[in-house]
Amino acid sequence: MICLKDNVYIRHVKDESVVWCPRTGGCTVLRNAKPVLDEVKREWRRINDIVYAVAQKFGCAVSEVREGVEAVVEELVSQRFVEVGATSGMSVVPENGQDAHSHGEDDDWRPLGDFYMRHGLPSELHIDLTDGCNEKCVHCYLPHGGAHYINKEIVFKVLKEFREAQGLTVFVSGGECMLHRDFAEILRYAKSLDLNIIVMSNLTLCDKETVALLKEIDPQFVNVSLYAVTEAIHDSITQIPSSCEKTKSAIDALQAVNVHIRIAAPFMRENKDCVEELRDYAAKRHVHLVADTDIFGQLDHTCANQRHSLTTRELEKLLLAHKDVFTLRCAKPEHCVSDVKVCDIGDARLNLDAEGKYYPCDGFHGAIIGDARKDSLWGVWTGEALNKLRALKNKDFCSCASCVDRAWCKVCPMRNYNETGDMFTHAPWRCEATRIYRKVFEEK
Numbered sequence: 001m002i003c004l005k006d007n008v009y010i011r012h013v014k015d016e017s018v019v020w021c022p023r024t025g026g027c028t029v030l031r032n033a034k035p036v037l038d039e040v041k042r043e044w045r046r047i048n049d050i051v052y053a054v055a056q057k058f059g060c061a062v063s064e065v066r067e068g069v070e071a072v073v074e075e076l077v078s079q080r081f082v083e084v085g086a087t088s089g090m091s092v093v094p095e096n097g098q099d100a101h102s103h104g105e106d107d108d109w110r111p112l113g114d115f116y117m118r119h120g121l122p123s124e125l126h127i128d129l130t131d132g133c134n135e136k137c138v139h140c141y142l143p144h145g146g147a148h149y150i151n152k153e154i155v156f157k158v159l160k161e162f163r164e165a166q167g168l169t170v171f172v173s174g175g176e177c178m179l180h181r182d183f184a185e186i187l188r189y190a191k192s193l194d195l196n197i198i199v200m201s202n203l204t205l206c207d208k209e210t211v212a213l214l215k216e217i218d219p220q221f222v223n224v225s226l227y228a229v230t231e232a233i234h235d236s237i238t239q240i241p242s243s244c245e246k247t248k249s250a251i252d253a254l255q256a257v258n259v260h261i262r263i264a265a266p267f268m269r270e271n272k273d274c275v276e277e278l279r280d281y282a283a284k285r286h287v288h289l290v291a292d293t294d295i296f297g298q299l300d301h302t303c304a305n306q307r308h309s310l311t312t313r314e315l316e317k318l319l320l321a322h323k324d325v326f327t328l329r330c331a332k333p334e335h336c337v338s339d340v341k342v343c344d345i346g347d348a349r350l351n352l353d354a355e356g357k358y359y360p361c362d363g364f365h366g367a368i369i370g371d372a373r374k375d376s377l378w379g380v381w382t383g384e385a386l387n388k389l390r391a392l393k394n395k396d397f398c399s400c401a402s403c404v405d406r407a408w409c410k411v412c413p414m415r416n417y418n419e420t421g422d423m424f425t426h427a428p429w430r431c432e433a434t435r436i437y438r439k440v441f442e443e444k
Helices: 047-058 062-078 112-119 152-164 183-192 208-217 231-238 243-256 275-284 304-308 312-321 377-381 384-390 413-420 428-441
Strands: 002-004 009-013 016-021 026-031 082-084 124-128 169-173 196-201 221-225 261-266 288-292 349-352 357-359
Touching: 002 062, 016 112, 026 062, 026 112, 047 062, 062 082, 124 152, 152 183, 152 349, 152 377, 169 183, 183 196, 183 208, 208 243, 221 243, 231 243, 243 261, 261 275, 275 288, 312 428, 349 377, 377 384
Parallel strands: 124 169, 124 349, 169 196, 196 221, 221 261, 261 288
Antiparallel strands: 002 082, 009 016, 016 026, 349 357
C-alpha cells in the first residue's frame, strides 16, 4: 500500500506532471503519468487498486497498464514522495531527518523552475494581506502610515485563479499578515486548494490559537524577522519594546509543535555586530538563517530608511569576517550578454498588494500591472504590462551593460525605481557595494 505524503505537491500541464516535496527539495517531472498520479491519494491505497482504476479509465486489460503504473509508483517511492506500507513489496529509501528547505541551503530551482518556465506558468504568488504593521522597523521599505487590508473575497478569487493556473506556492505576507482579521480563514482556504504555504511574519502576534492554526496548516516554513538575539538591539530596530522577547517566544512555541522556521536577518548599522549571536541562535535551533546587507529604498523614493545601511567600510569588514554567513556567486558570462534578460522579473512570481493591485516582484509596488477586482490572474500574467518588463535586457541598462563588475551586480529595476524614481537609473552607492562584494568573494 502507498499514501501520498502531506507535503508533496503534484501539478499537470499537457502531457507532463511535476511532483515536488519542499521538505526534501525532491522533484521529478514525468510524462504521460497523470492517470496514475490522479489515483495516488493522501490516504492509503493498494497498488493493485491503482492498477485496476487506471485500466478502467482506458478500458483495457489490467496487464496492459500494470508495468506503466508500477514504474510511476517506483519513482514516487525512490523520491520519498509516498509513505509505503509493509505489504506493498516496494523497497523504501530511509528517511535521513534532514529538511533541506528549512534547515539548509535553498534547493536547486531545477527541475521545478524548468517545468514552470517551459510552460510559461506562475509558480509563486505573494500576497500582502495588509501594508500595516505593529512594528516600525527603521529599515523598512514601506513608509509608516495608514494601513490597508485586502478584502478576503479578493484573496479567495486570486487564490482560486492561481490554483487553476497550476500555481504552487503562496507567500502570505504584509506588513504584518497576522493583523488581518481573516488571516486564519485565508490560510485554511489556501490549504484547501492544495497550495504550498509560506508565512512571512514578525510573530509578535502569534498567540496560542495562532500556534495551533500554524500546526494545522503546516506551512513549508514561517519566515521570521529577527534582527538580534540581544533584546535592546532588536527592539531599537523595530522601535517596539519587548518585540524581541515576543518573537523568540513564538519561535520556541512553533518549534515545539514542529512548525518549520526560517530566520531572515538584514544587517545594518544597528545590528552589524550581531552576526555571530544570530548564527549560533539559528544553529542551536536547526533553522536556516537568511542573512543579507541589502536595504533597498522606500516606495516613496525618499530613501530615508537607507541611512541605516552599512557604510562601505562597515560592509567590507562585515563580509570579510563572516564569509560563512554572507555569500555571493558571480553570474555566468552568458548571463551578462547585452541581449540576455536582465533579471528574473516575470519568470516565476506574481505579487498582490493590500489594495488588490498586482505588481511584478517584491518591493516593486510602483509598477502596477493589474487589478484583481476586474482582471483575472491569468490575464495579468500574460498581459502587456508584465510582458514589457519580461522583455528588459541587459543592454537597456546602459551604464550597467559595459561595467566590469556586472557579473557581481544584481541589476534590479525595482531597486533602481525605489531609489532614483527611474528603473533604468541605479543609485551610485550600489556600485561601491558591488565592488566590495567582488573583492571579498572573488578571492574566496
